[in-house]
Amino acid sequence: MFRYDGKLADSIFDYCRWRLSLDPVPLDYGGGAERLDQHLEGLIRPEGSDAEEVLRIFSEHLATRIVSCDSPRFLSFIPAAPTKAALLFDMVVSCSSLQATSWLEAAGAVAAENQALRFLADLAGMPAGAGGCFVAGGTAGNLSALLVARDTAGRRGVGPGGRAGRPLVAVSEEAHSSVSKAAHVIGAGLLLVPTADHRLTGAALEAALEADPRSEDVIAVVATGGTTNAGLVDDLAGVGEVARSRRLWFHVDAAYGGAAMLSPRARPLFAGIEEADSFIVDPHKWLFAPFDCAALLYREPRLARAVHTQDAAYLDPVHDDDQWNPSDFAVHLTRRARGLPLWFSLAVNGTDAYREAVESAIELAREAARLVRAAGHLELVREPELSVVLFRRLGWDREEYARWSSRLLARQTAFVLPTTWEGEPVARLAFLHPDTTPEMVAEIIDSMR
Numbered sequence: 379m380f381r382y383d384g385k386l387a388d389s390i391f392d393y394c395r396w397r398l399s400l401d402p403v404p405l406d407y408g409g410g411a412e413r414l415d416q417h418l419e420g421l422i423r424p425e426g427s428d429a430e431e432v433l434r435i436f437s438e439h440l441a442t443r444i445v446s447c448d449s450p451r452f453l454s455f456i457p458a459a460p461t462k463a464a465l466l467f468d469m470v471v472s473c474s475s476l477q478a479t480s481w482l483e484a485a486g487a488v489a490a491e492n493q494a495l496r497f498l499a500d501l502a503g504m505p506a507g508a509g510g511c512f513v514a515g516g517t518a519g520n521l522s523a524l525l526v527a528r529d530t531a532g533r534r535g536v537g538p539g540g541r542a543g544r545p546l547v548a549v550s551e552e553a554h555s556s557v558s559k560a561a562h563v564i565g566a567g568l569l570l571v572p573t574a575d576h577r578l579t580g581a582a583l584e585a586a587l588e589a590d591p592r593s594e595d596v597i598a599v600v601a602t603g604g605t606t607n608a609g610l611v612d613d614l615a616g617v618g619e620v621a622r623s624r625r626l627w628f629h630v631d632a633a634y635g636g637a638a639m640l641s642p643r644a645r646p647l648f649a650g651i652e653e654a655d656s657f658i659v660d661p662h663k664w665l666f667a668p669f670d671c672a673a674l675l676y677r678e679p680r681l682a683r684a685v686h687t688q689d690a691a692y693l694d695p696v697h698d699d700d701q702w703n704p705s706d707f708a709v710h711l712t713r714r715a716r717g718l719p720l721w722f723s724l725a726v727n728g729t730d731a732y733r734e735a736v737e738s739a740i741e742l743a744r745e746a747a748r749l750v751r752a753a754g755h756l757e758l759v760r761e762p763e764l765s766v767v768l769f770r771r772l773g774w775d776r777e778e779y780a781r782w783s784s785r786l787l788a789r790q791t792a793f794v795l796p797t798t799w800e801g802e803p804v805a806r807l808a809f810l811h812p813d814t815t816p817e818m819v820a821e822i823i824d825s826m827r
């Protein structure tokens with residue numbers, strides 16, 4: 379099983395070539411009521427199974443039961459649209475078994491990843507000393523950053539310290555679910571800041587901290603640079619100012635929206651991100667990288683290193699203060715060189731192409747809002763800020779949205795799931811694929827008559 383098998387390599391490369399050339403990528407179907415066990419039955423057995431047959435089963439019965447999030451008709455959750463260069467380079471990372479854990483082992487990979495991280499740090503206006511690493515997703519990024527926030531709180535003289543009480547993280551209700559999960563993991567609670575219009579502002583944060591007797595226990599505030607549900611950017615400058623005045627760790631979760639900093643018209647929304655102690659942006663979302671890839675950046679990486687470095691006798695040779703070990707900046711040790719597909723694609727396609735692709739999704743969201751406004755049976759919930767559009771079908775209840783959504787997938791028109799806005803079911807379109815067209819949006823709108 380360790381010898382090169384040219385026939386198997388050809389089959390796999392042929393499959394990959396075919397998958398890469400699909401234009402457009404079909405939506406396919408997700409999990410329904412039927413079971414897939416029948417196709418898998420007996421495949422893993424002592425004597426092994428024929429490779430062509432296993433690949434056929436995958437291609438015919440399994441791959442078709444995965445909704446393609448890189449289809450231009452995938453408009454739920456946060457879609458994906460990896461560039462061909464990034465996908466191909468991901469194969470290089472896989473075929474070369476590339477890890478990027480430490481400088482000692484993998485300087486070439488780490489240097490390239492750091493170049494991509496620097497590009498992102500520059501987009502945010504972070505200082506020259508900023509740095510971090512790539513992690514598996516926004517969830518891992520938020521957790522790793524908040525752990526640093528907690529472990530450095532004493533040094534900043536905030537939080538319960540030796541007193542009774544657990545540390546708190548201030549957030550708005552629009553913060554992503556991974557933030558409350560991260561708080562739970564680090565043993566922190568949440569101080570929920572009420573917002574007037576779903577947007578966390580400096581004034582709302584200050585008012586909540588003034589009013590809440592638990593505010594002494596707050597160690598950090600998380601603002602969102604592009605909320606998942608509605609694509610709203612918090613008042614990063616205002617929140618950052620309050621955080622600084624109270625010595626709170628200021629983390630910006632820009633997992634989805636951070637890519638919009640590339641767009642000259644969206645960039646002003648992110649003013650203040652340069653003051654963050656840490657921020658994340660997920661290239662596997664709107665920066666067109668394959669899964670799984672999230673960038674985590676710290677203003678002062680030495681603080682993160684002091685928290686995250688793992689100590690073990692066998693790791694001593696790796697620890698050299700002058701060397702950059704990605705393992706030192708998050709909750710992980712061995713790690714795939716998952717930043718390299720982004721790095722390769724940025725280098726090959728150029729940053730202008732990224733800017734244009736991000737702009738096109740913002741423009742499409744505005745066009746979709748225009749189409750919704752023009753449709754008598756629909757009502758726009760609010761003007762889109764980034765690339766998420768919320769709207770309601772007048773007279774529909776939750777069941778009708780669910781039936782409509784299933785119908786659209788069954789007909790392969792689109793994968794669109796409803797969401798909830800102010801307690802009410804509404805339709806939600808999340809754009810980022812450059813090949814999603816206004817005609818596709820019009821088709822969806824028409825299907826709601």
Ligand SMILES: Cc1ncc(COP(=O)(O)O)c(C=O)c1O
Binds near residue numbers: 556605631633635660
């Ligand atoms: C704002 C935000 N933060 C965090 C996450 C979690 O990222 P991941 O799914 O990569 O863990 C998401 C995912 O959609 C998100 O939109």
